Amino acid sequence: EAYVYLETVQDGLTVRRDLKLPVSIVPPLAKFSGQTVATLDDGLTLEVGVETAVPGRFQLNGQVFGTAADGSLKPLAMAQSAAVIEGRAGSIQLQVDADMLKASGLRAPFEVRNLELLDQGRMFVLQRQQRALLLAD
Helix, strand or coil: CEEEEEEEEECCEEEEEEEEECCCCCCCCEEEEEEEEEEEECEEEEEEEEEECCCEEEEEEEEEEEECCCCCEEEEEEEEEEEEECCCEEEEEEEECHHHHHHHCCEEEEEEEEEEEEECCCCEEEEEEEEEEEECC
16 A cells, blocks of 8 residues: 655645555466467357466456457447466466357357456456457458
């Protein structure tokens, strides 16, 4: 935590502020490797590569959007998955079920937004990408 105490005087009026700010310092234990394999056959599967400094259990969250008949992107699913990565590199798989994909009526291109990598053991967000992947057919 960081504490800040401010005081200012203007036109004879004293204004005081006492602020308490939480600060989170996260060691860079893992990051996206930049390697992703997408498969569109029985649903949509993304195999997202992760590099780690230490073994652990890591979580992946992402919002998947699909293209509607009018060409606009529409939300399809919020996908979450976790995996134990023992070595210095591994991957975590995100999936959208085939039934969900079919029922949505959405098609490629797909886009993954708000992709987050979390350290489940320490509950830290390690990396976040707003517009992470664009998947064309």
